[in-house]
Amino acid sequence: MEEESDSRKINNSFLRDHNYATEADIISTVEFNSTGELLATGDKGGRVVVFQREQESKNQPHRRGEYNVYSTFQSHEPEFDYLKSLEIEEKINKIRWLPQQNAAYFLLSTNDKTVKLWKISERDKRPEGYNLKDEDGRIRDPATITTLRVPVLRPMDLMVEAAPRRVFSNAHTYHINSISVNSDYETFMSTDDLRINLWNLEITNRSFNIVDIKPTNMEELTEVITAAEFHPHHCNTFVYSSSKGSIRLCDMRAAALCDNHSKFFEEPEDPSNRSFFSEIISSISDVKFSHSGRYLMTRDYLTVKVWDLNMESKPLETYQVHDYLRSKLCSLYENDCIFDKFECVWNGSDSVIMTGSYNNFFRMFDRNTKRDVTLEASRENSKPRAILKPRKVCVGGKRRKDEISVDSLDFSKKILHTAWHPSENIIAVAATNNLYIFQDKVN
């Protein structure tokens, strides 16, 4: 990243670029591809919508590339498991892009049970001048053909097609919560509550189980896997997080079944903060490697923690996302908000981390300056091109103007999914069924 963009470490000058209202459904995942040119969103209805950044034009240099809808397709359909009398939701839990190797784009999308590989390709030419059929596709009477010609390719309107190329199914008994593409670009892993499976992208009828924490006696089950990710550079290393607040790093070279971890990251509990809900709020909802591969970030209910891979005893940094909720845990438990799973993201240079909160707030933390900001993603509060105003939550005492008190927070408006462009200061924020894209202000 350039020096100028680095100096604006916490971007208090994000401006709202567009508000893409996908009214029909709640967005369940957001992901930029590796170049940032494409942005994919998955929703509760099983659809994937891909946005493409338009090329920056020289005529309007102040207008940065905006994201427009590129492709929309139905990735997963609802299914019914007759044996267990259970409905399998079509909600897209995660989308992960594959690195681009040719003109087509590939992504993996998953619901609770099945992972699919989708190919998104463009078609802007079509062959014309067939001998055996006419332009409408009707078969020509061979008796009428007197000459032969070679079909030629003629330009047509751009068409973007999405086709499922692989379907990886029947490998998970429990609900899939993560997928992660390996840096070798040949394998990926899918993670459910108790198991992690390793797949080859080419082979759909076989997968390898690499982690299995299911106890022989299900009554002894006290811990589930909540998220997993491959190391960005070392194709043999991955981490998985648990509902008890621990992270295990595993090396696939050690054994075929990586039940024994290589490293175990856990922070001892602070006895002064102990409550009935200590375990629930320690459950890690998301784990992400930094782009450098040196650090790990975890999100639990109230905090975001950055870990150094070389230090297992405690995190390097802890950031309070919404500590004012600590005294409200009982109510949040009753209304089930305490089980909300927030995600977290790094920026391209690993200097800023971002995560969501309630009331359509999302938070950014600058790791270097230790500054943080709370921003809001809502239509009422931001007009296009307007600079986002930092928000503040008042915990007690006199409430200033423009501040919002904890009791007025809307807990139905939660920002669980966010994404950060891999190299620029562009963020995508999913607020229920609306997608907001914010860009850095151009000076």
Next chain:
Amino acid sequence: MGQRDITAFEASMKRKNGIPSVSMCRLEVESAAVKKEVEPGGDGALSSSRYMLGRGVKRKLSTCEDPAQDLPYPQQRQLVLDLCLDKLQSCQRRAEPSLHRSVLLANTLRQIQQEMRQEGETCLPLAPLGPSLPHASTPRHFPDLPPVPLDCPQPLTGALSPSFSLTTTEDEEVQLGGAENETLLPSFAGENDTRSTDSLFGSFEITNSTSYLTDLALDDIFEDIDTSMYDSADISVLPFPAQRSSGVDDGLKSLSSCNSNSSLQLCLSDLNDLDHIMEILVHS
């Protein structure tokens, strides 16, 4: 971020609103709680009126805090325990049972029960506050025992005593159903005290086994038992033991309807071993 940026930001804020903005440097969100003023409760999700917890309890100065936080510790704990059970029950009825959520709930419940046990509470406190739980049939003074779930046949592995085999006689079939409920609880724990926690999780997991485990194939045992009559809406609480004269189906139905914890608890406290139960069943 240099000073320059903050200044520019504040300047634009001033232009916009005419009010000096809050400086970015101060992290007031994390400041220690200051003396709180009484604020009128908002419409927010956390207002006490929604949870009926404020009734009867004098509102204290710290209205920003959770109303439940003001309760004395044992009652707080009881409240959480009740919520736990409530959620675990509703877990099974959800279209999308979540193992993660269930495990967290079960762990919380176990932790509370262990704590209560350690304090040697023999008489469980009756909480004066009454957030009315949807299941009025579950008396809160027997929180240890979950209502026996109704909506699926109960596949049990080791829980079924070998003496209970599925035969054609009415008596034994009812015994099978009856013993099911009995063996469900004692089989998982050695003594009375630990029974409650283990049985909760065990029974919870058992009922979920049709959802989560593919290797338990005990449905064949229940092949010829018609479970179509099970409907939680129709179940009425009947005293245990079941009336066997009305036939297998009715027997099982009424047995499974014995979800009232009080009757189960009463029976269990009196009839602890299997032989004794058998005796009662045969004679009644």
